[in-house]
Amino acid sequence: MSNPTAVVAVPVRNEAERIAACLRALDAQEGLSPGSLGVVLFLNNCMDGTESIVAGLVPTLSVPVKVLNEDFSGAHAGWARRKAMDAAAAWLGEAGGAILSTDADSRVPPNWVARTQAAIAAGADAVAGRVELDVEEGKLLPDMLHARGRLEDIYDALITEAEARIDPDPHDPWPCHRTTIGATLAVTRDAYLAVGGMPEIPLGEDGAFIARLIAHGKRVRHATDVCVTISARLTGRAPGGVADTIRSRCEEPDALCDARMETFPRCVRRYLWRAKFRQMHATGALARESAWAEWLGLSQADTARIASLPLGHAISEAEKASPRLAYSPIGPRQLPRQIRLARIALVAIRTLTKLRDKRRNAVTASPVTARTA
Numbered sequence: 001m002s003n004p005t006a007v008v009a010v011p012v013r014n015e016a017e018r019i020a021a022c023l024r025a026l027d028a029q030e031g032l033s034p035g036s037l038g039v040v041l042f043l044n045n046c047m048d049g050t051e052s053i054v055a056g057l058v059p060t061l062s063v064p065v066k067v068l069n070e071d072f073s074g075a076h077a078g079w080a081r082r083k084a085m086d087a088a089a090a091w092l093g094e095a096g097g098a099i100l101s102t103d104a105d106s107r108v109p110p111n112w113v114a115r116t117q118a119a120i121a122a123g124a125d126a127v128a129g130r131v132e133l134d135v136e137e138g139k140l141l142p143d144m145l146h147a148r149g150r151l152e153d154i155y156d157a158l159i160t161e162a163e164a165r166i167d168p169d170p171h172d173p174w175p176c177h178r179t180t181i182g183a184t185l186a187v188t189r190d191a192y193l194a195v196g197g198m199p200e201i202p203l204g205e206d207g208a209f210i211a212r213l214i215a216h217g218k219r220v221r222h223a224t225d226v227c228v229t230i231s232a233r234l235t236g237r238a239p240g241g242v243a244d245t246i247r248s249r250c251e252e253p254d255a256l257c258d259a260r261m262e263t264f265p266r267c268v269r270r271y272l273w274r275a276k277f278r279q280m281h282a283t284g285a286l287a288r289e290s291a292w293a294e295w296l297g298l299s300q301a302d303t304a305r306i307a308s309l310p311l312g313h314a315i316s317e318a319e320k321a322s323p324r325l326a327y328s329p330i331g332p333r334q335l336p337r338q339i340r341l342a343r344i345a346l347v348a349i350r351t352l353t354k355l356r357d358k359r360r361n362a363v364t365a366s367p368v369t370a371r372t373a
Contacts, residue, residue: 004038005089005205006065007098011080012041015104018231020057025107027061031114038091039065041104042084044075060141078205081182084196092189099192101185101206105230105231108184112236116186123171125191125218128210128227129184130177137232141246141297144253151335152257157266158342160262165353166271167278171219171261178260181242182206184228191218198245215313257335261328263340268349273325274315281311296322 008026012019025303026039040286042052051069058065068087072079081101088106098120102108112129119127156178164174192198196215199208213220230242249255259301262270264372280286286307302321306314319325 003090003091003093003095003097003299005036005095006032006100006117007038007040007091007097008100008102008113009081009084009255010042010102010104011077011081011084011089012043012054012104013075014046014050016050017054018054018105019050021107022104023054023061023065023156026102026173027063028110029108029113030110031115037063037113038088039063040084040087040091041065041067042080043067043069043183044080044083046072061245076202077182078199078201078203078208081205085192085198089189089192095123099181099187099189102228103117103183103230103235107134107171107229109227109229112184112226112228112247115223119221119223119226120186120188122221123219124221124223126185126210126213127188127221128177128180128225128226129186129229130179130224131181131183131230134229140156141232142250145246145249146194146279148249148253148332149330151339152261155257155261155335155339155342158339158346159264162264162268162269162342162349165349166268168353169213170231170373172221175224176220176222177224180207180210180228182263183230185209189215196217203327213318214301214347215310217310217312218312227244227264242361254331254333256329256331261329261335262327263334264345270325277315277318278311281314288312296324298322 010022010026015022023039023041025039025315041054043054044070052085053066058067066087067242070083085099085101090100098117100113100116102112104360116127116129133141160176160178161174163178163266164176166173168174187209191213195209195212195218197210210220232246238255260267277286277292279290280292286292290303291305296316296318298306298321306317306321307315
């Protein structure tokens with residue numbers, strides 16, 4: 001096989017019911033040059049006939065597929081995804097390209113690879129997409145779960161906009177999102193190797209990977225136009241995955257929301273702190289001043305350590321070390337009130353941040369104007 005310029009890495013475990021749909025969706029990608037896409041299937045501990053289904057289907061596909069098979073008693077999600085993505089990196093070779101990740105129970109749309117590559121071509125080192133539950137499977141879930149999901153989606157979009165406006169990332173501008181899931185991740189081969197690859201941990205390897213990229217100063221784009229359909233089943237293949245989350249919320253309707261869903265005033269305080277921290281880091285003020293560390297309640301050792309770190313890593317470590325920045329997520333009953341508050345506050349945030357950006361642009365442009373005159 002010749003080296004493609006993009007390879008999709010798919011960890012697979014007992015997916016006889018869904019692997020065919022996954023592969024056909026990958027084979028139906030549009031807007032790509034012939035031979036530019038490859039697929040790695042990493043079958044691990046499969047005992048339900050998945051292997052024979054794959055063997056029969058692969059010869060019928062137009063996209064080249066490499067099938068790896070391994071049985072390992074200590075297998076977990078992070079290990080399997082790491083194995084699949086390492087194989088994808090090896091296939092790309094020194095010429096480089098993009099490593100994409102999805103799951104065997106997911107279905108990607110025909111434009112998934114093309115839109116992901118467009119984000120990378122625009123300057124991203126990594127791309128995180130959105131997900132939507134399978135509509136037909138979703139109909140089997142309780143109405144209260146859908147109602148909660150709608151509220152969480154609304155509030156998540158509101159706090160994400162507030163974050164993007166108060167503490168803007170030039171590589172991840174609004175509109176964006178904050179979903180991080182292995183069903184739709186992509187990274188350049190160079191960036192993947194530079195950060196040491198996918199974390200080989202049992203749970204949350206996808207989120208840890210994005211955090212690792214940001215800590216290393218890599219440009220991560222949370223693209224709103226990249227979206228994948230995921231399963232709404234209640235019994236998953238990996239502990240702690242989407243299936244476990246759905247099931248636990250069915251069993252505990254009042255379970256807390258994701259950690260980043262704090263009260264809106266607390267969210268705003270966090271974003272303002274990050275913006276100030278970013279400015280101080282850029283000017284070297286973290287090492288010269290101590291007021292910021294005192295406010296955060298940091299020890300002298302933590303202060304010196306954090307001040308010496310690259311920006312992304314420094315922000316992450318400061319939030320871990322500071323008792324004032326510990327996350328305090330809300331419950332679903334608090335969502336309606338916080339949504340109302342966020343909608344009102346965002347009117348002012350949009351106005352103030354637009355004025356800020358206008359002043360900054362004027363300051364940046366003024367030397368050019370003076371020279372032209």
